[in-house]
Amino acid sequence: MHPAFSVVFFTTATGAGYGLLALLGVLGGFGIIPADFWLGFIGMGLALGLIAAGLLSSTGHLGRPERAWRAFSQWRSSWLSREGVSSVLTFIPAGLFGIGWVLLGRAGGWVAAAGLLAAIGAIATVCTTGMIYASLKPIAQWHSRFTLPGYLIFSAMTGSVLLNALLQGFALGSMMLLAACVLLTLLGWGWKLATWRYNDRLEIPTTANTATGLTGGTVRSLEWPHTEENYLLKEMGFRIARKHSARLRQITQLLAFALPVALLIAAFFLPVPFAAVLSVLAAIIQFAGMLVERWLFFAEAKHTVTLYYGR
Structure with missing residues (x-):
């Protein structure tokens, strides 16, 4: 699949933002994190800012962004529509929680209830985002048991590292x-x-034979459907060289996982100013690594429609 940066940034930013929002809603609402104005202002601003930036970025991949609002009407059958609805609804308890925890300096009671609802909405929205991809049967790399838990794990991971920073x-x-x-x-x-x-190790069962229902030989195309690159090939026939994929996987492991772990472990043994610097560095480096990971998530996926083009 073609890894458009708008969607890469959307999935990375909203995952981190919703992870941070869920943690703030629970820990702040129940008084585990103190109700300090600047702490709450920066924390909620970062969480909601990442979410809003990601959602706005996602519209850049639409052919007609001004019609994006119509997607909300298909919530009965579309995971994309459910994502839109849940993301908007989550802003309601998040806003109430922000008023109570940040502006009024309160915790417990209705503030805790709003924080808990915001956390539930954040988790639900991440689930709907994951299901957009996990539900796509034509893309075997996404239609697996790894996709949805992966979205939840990465959201919790990036959100917790941001909260620590x-x-x-x-x-x-x-x-x-x-x-x-x-x-x-x-x-x-x-x-x-x-x-x-x-x-x-995935063995995709679909071939040109199974797709056409023809047996008794190997199905080959006598004439290609198009003489030049078209939208389907650009969006769904994107290919990445194996050596580039291997290198990007190494970069992902280094930036998203190895370096943040090393920096966070080092923060255990250092006083507050130095621990804070290492924690902020870990959050920035991990976010950059997750952008690479998301790019690979799209680039390595193969749509079965490419069988029509002999790929």
Whole structure:
């Protein structure tokens, strides 16, 4: 599939934003994180900013962005529409939580309820995003048991690393949160390796014979459907060289997982100012690595429509 940057940025930014929002909603709403104005303002601003930037970026991949609102009407059958509906609905409890926790400096009661609803909405939205891809049967690399859990794991991973960087900056970091960030990053690393291993061994059952229903020989095209590149080939017939794929996988592992883990472990043994710097670096590097990981997620996927073009 063609890895359009608008969609790559959308899935990366919203995943991190919703992960951070869910953690703030639960931990802030129940008073585990103190209700400090600047902490809440920056934290909620970062979470909602990433979500809004990602959602706006996604419209850049639409042929007619001004008609995007029509997608909301198909929530009964479309995961894309469900994603849009859940993302908008999540802003309601998130806004109420922000008013109570950031502006009023309160926790518990209705603020905790709003924070919990915002967290549930964030998780639900990430699930709908994952299901957009997991439900696509023509793309075997996405239509697997690894896709939806992967979206949830990466959202929790990037969200927790962002939260750790935020709290470290306000001298409120904890060893428990640092340990959780390391464990979630290692979990994400293992899940990505397992996903790649599964995709590399994947035997796609569909061939030109099964697609046409013709048996008794090998189906070949006498004349290609088009004489030049068209939309389908550009969007769904994108191909990446194996050597480039291997190199980008190495970059993904280094930036998204290995370096953040090393920086976070180092933060265990350093005082607050240095731990904060390492935590912020870990968050920035991991975000860059996840952009590469998302690019590969699209570039390595193969749509069965390419059989029509002899690929």
